[in-house]
Amino acid sequence: xxxxxxxxxxxxxxxxxxxxxxxxxxxxxxxxxxxxxxxxxxxxxxxxxxxxxxxxxxxxxxxxxxxxxxxxxxxxxxxxxxxxxxxxxxxxxxxxxxxxxxxxxxxxxxxxxxxxxxxxxxxxxxxxxxxxxxxxxxxxxxxxxxxxxxxxxxxxxxxxxxxxxxxxxxxxxxxxxxxxxxxxxxxxxxxxxxxxxxxxxxxxxxxxxxxxxxxxxxxxxxxxxxxxxxxxxxxxxxxxxxxxxxxxxxxxxxxxxxxxxxxxxxxxxxxxxxxxxxxxxxxxxxxxxxxxxxxxxxxxxxxxxxxxxxxxxxxxxxxxxxxxxxxxxxxxxxxxxxxxxxxxxxxxxxxxxxxxxxxxxxxxxxxxxxxxxxxxxxxxxxxxxxxxxxxxxxxxxxxxxxxxxxxxxxxxxxxxxxxxxxxxxxx
Numbered sequence: 452x453x454x455x456x457x458x459x460x461x462x463x464x465x466x467x468x469x470x471x472x473x474x475x476x477x478x479x480x481x482x483x484x485x486x487x488x489x490x491x492x493x494x495x496x497x498x499x500x501x502x503x504x505x506x507x508x509x510x511x512x513x514x515x516x517x518x519x520x521x522x523x524x525x526x527x528x529x530x531x532x533x534x535x536x537x538x539x540x541x542x543x544x545x546x547x548x549x550x551x552x553x554x555x556x557x558x559x560x561x562x563x564x565x566x567x568x569x570x571x572x573x574x575x576x577x578x579x580x581x582x583x584x585x586x587x588x589x590x591x592x593x594x595x596x597x598x599x600x601x602x603x604x605x606x607x608x609x610x611x612x613x614x615x616x617x618x619x620x621x622x623x624x625x626x627x628x629x630x631x632x633x634x635x636x637x638x639x640x641x642x643x644x645x646x647x648x649x650x651x652x653x654x655x656x657x658x659x660x661x662x663x664x665x666x667x668x669x670x671x672x673x674x675x676x677x678x679x680x681x682x683x684x685x686x687x688x689x690x691x692x693x694x695x696x697x698x699x700x701x702x703x704x705x706x707x708x709x710x711x712x713x714x715x716x717x718x719x720x721x722x723x724x725x726x727x728x729x730x731x732x733x734x735x736x737x738x739x740x741x742x743x744x745x746x747x748x749x750x751x752x753x754x755x756x757x758x759x760x761x762x763x764x765x766x767x768x769x770x771x772x773x774x775x776x777x778x779x780x781x782x783x784x785x786x787x788x789x790x791x792x793x794x795x796x797x798x799x800x801x802x803x804x805x806x807x808x809x810x811x812x813x814x815x816x817x818x819x820x821x822x823x824x825x826x827x828x829x830x831x832x833x834x835x836x837x838x839x840x841x842x843x844x845x846x847x848x849x850x851x852x853x854x855x856x857x858x859x860x861x862x863x864x865x866x867x868x869x870x871x872x873x874x875x876x877x878x
Contacts, residue, residue, distance in 0.1 A: 454543030457550035458530045464566045475564045476598040479572045482556035486579035487602050496590040496632040497611025499759050500705045503737050504611050505587045507709035511731030512585050513537060515723040520578035520586035527739055527863035534574045536581045549576040567591050571598045595634020604639040606719045607712050613651040614759045629654035641715040642666045645708050667715055669707040681743050681771055694733040699741045701763035739862045741767060745874040749852040752866055754859040761792040768799055776801035778853045780843040782861040785814040793823060803830035804843045808860040836868045
């Protein structure tokens with residue numbers, strides 16, 4: 452099996468809401484010798500901020516000398532981004548090797564695993580092969596029935612910011628969604644929760660009480676911003692000063708969650724010195740989150756894809772680029788609340804250049820441009836990434852700014868196109 456054959460095999464099996472559950476993943480991993488039982492985990496669920504929080508924890512743990520596994524989704528440009536050891540993507544030949552083992556086991560099952568279940572099993576095999584000390588494991592969707600939840604009790608279960616998302620699968624209220632995400636909480640672990648919507652935090656508190664586990668809530672009133680810029684920010688947390696390499700005020704909240712998680716890991720016996728915490732936060736990289744790809748004109752890419760993300764982006768842009776009118780290079784999925792997303796960005800916009808993301812769920816560029824024009828915006832549709840980039844850069848001019856936003860499917864392709872033109876650095 453070649454690396455591309457491995458990817459083609461995995462991606463040939465789709466995902467369906469009618470197939471939610473842990474049974475297939477448990478059976479598959481059992482056939483593979485239960486590699487997940489050889490590993491220790493930080494398990495991270497939430498609506499927004501999961502990836503950034505996972506990246507911070509991985510960076511800190513590596514600085515502490517731990518051999519780390521990092522499992523995230525989706526990928527931006529390279530499938531192998533989803534499975535990393537010590538900050539490095541799984542090599543193609545290793546992906547092929549573990550996927551061949553997964554395939555051989557999966558083909559014996561009466562109910563064949565889905566794409567995400569196959570990748571989860573492959574990651575567990577690889578992390579066990581690589582003898583990872585600690586795996587930072589991001590939930591795919593929800594929590595309770597997500598295939599990552601086959602693990603035994605993690606050292607720490609982390610709940611990041613919770614909002615209305617995937618309501619057709621997870622529930623139509625914040626409380627229902629929080630209950631689903633809190634399904635990763637198991638007796639014997641420690642829990643860290645984002646100090647967000649009160650109704651979400653209340654649910655997490657209830658679940659912790661039911662399962663008799665200690666809870667840390669990352670209280671944001673303990674975070675004090677010192678300085679901020681596009682290349683990062685400095686802040687105080689409990690009177691200690693830190694430098695964070697990621698811009699955006701919302702990342703300080705994610706950093707608070709990461710810092711509380713470090714405290715919980717120390718309580719579990721992990722040796723994570725303060726110098727490692729500071730170095731990890733100062734060096735962390737997480738692409739497509741207010742990422743600067745070019746300076747003249749300024750080009751930012753952000754993979755936000757829901758109203759919460761749009762609100763956080765809008766707030767950060769106002770703080771970092773005050774008074775500047777922005778050209779948005781934008782594309783969205785039709786099943787997202789894009790009218791609310793556009794409403795939040797409209798006051799900042801000079802113009803919208805609309806594209807169609809590479810997804811069967813995409814809203815067409817023409818339909819998005821029409822929606823924006825109906826709301827008083829200057830908007831036009833383009834037929835491809837290169838055409839859209841050319842139009843956005845021309846509209847911004849040397850002293851303007853372009854913000855690519857709306858879908859991870861879109862910004863991954865934009866990052867690739869920009870780098871092919873000599874802009875940006877791979878993360």
